[in-house]
Amino acid sequence: MQERPLLVFDFDGVIVDGMAEYWWSSWHAAKSLAAEPHELSPEQVPELFRRLRPWIHHGWEMVLLAAELPGLDEASWVEGYEVQQHAALLRRGWAVDLLQGALDRARLQAVQQDRGAWLQLHRPFPGLARRLRSLDEEGFDWAVLTTKTEVFTAELLNAFELRPARLDGREAGPKPEVLLRLGQERPLRGFVEDRRSTLEAVLSTEGLQELPCYLVDWGYLKPADRQQLPPGIQLIDLDRLAKPLAQWS
Ligand SMILES: [Mg+2]
Numbered sequence: 001m002q003e004r005p006l007l008v009f010d011f012d013g014v015i016v017d018g019m020a021e022y023w024w025s026s027w028h029a030a031k032s033l034a035a036e037p038h039e040l041s042p043e044q045v046p047e048l049f050r051r052l053r054p055w056i057h058h059g060w061e062m063v064l065l066a067a068e069l070p071g072l073d074e075a076s077w078v079e080g081y082e083v084q085q086h087a088a089l090l091r092r093g094w095a096v097d098l099l100q101g102a103l104d105r106a107r108l109q110a111v112q113q114d115r116g117a118w119l120q121l122h123r124p125f126p127g128l129a130r131r132l133r134s135l136d137e138e139g140f141d142w143a144v145l146t147t148k149t150e151v152f153t154a155e156l157l158n159a160f161e162l163r164p165a166r167l168d169g170r171e172a173g174p175k176p177e178v179l180l181r182l183g184q185e186r187p188l189r190g191f192v193e194d195r196r197s198t199l200e201a202v203l204s205t206e207g208l209q210e211l212p213c214y215l216v217d218w219g220y221l222k223p224a225d226r227q228q229l230p231p232g233i234q235l236i237d238l239d240r241l242a243k244p245l246a247q248w249s
Contacts, residue, residue: 004141005189011146013194013219015128021121026066029102035067054222055081060099119159129160141165176205194219203232
């Protein structure tokens with residue numbers, strides 16, 4: 001076992017703000033399924049898409065949302081996201097794989113056609129890149145664990161000159177499982193994520209109950225996510241992130 005402790009970071013909404021890219025790629029993926037929202041420009045992120053982003057867990061959901069967005073009733077999606085999602089899939093006769101495939105292809109095409117322009121649609125959150133690099137001096141390694149595919153994540157990390165000790169993408173499996181595997185290889189110092197339900201799932205996993213979990217307040221959070229956090233989950237802001245790890249809790 002390697003003794004240098006590992007701090008694990010989610011990618012979207014933690015390291016990188018990819019809102020412009022989510023919308024752009026989702027719009028084009030919807031277009032490839034003949035369902036692009038004509039009324040909306042792929043260059044201009046609609047406020048409603050931005051507001052509903054915290055409910056999204058997997059990339060394919062963004063494609064569905066893009067197709068549904070014109071005329072979408074926000075209140076009923078916020079109230080019953082999965083019910084609305086399921087109803088929309090049924091109505092359109094779409095399967096999850098179809099949507100995920102369309103998104104992956106839209107991204108791949110964008111990267112192949114104009115890599116620079118695609119990369120420009122992503123922005124690391126302020127100070128993140130510097131802070132990640134400085135973890136090394138504190139004696140920690142850091143890793144990325146994301147539901148994005150490994151290839152796109154690696155491309156972006158590379159563009160920002162960020163070199164994690166390890167990268168696990170969608171292909172690696174559910175986050176709690178990957179964390180358990182990582183924990184068998186080396187000591188885990190914490191998990192930094194912007195999705196509260198993912199942190200809750202991690203903390204309810206046998207073997208991960210003691211893992212320090214951090215919910216980033218700069219990410220894609222639902223309005224209620226910051227309130228009444230269970231023990232084991234700490235809300236962390238950019239000021240706190242900049243401090244030595246020992247002072248995070
Ligand atoms: Mg995230």
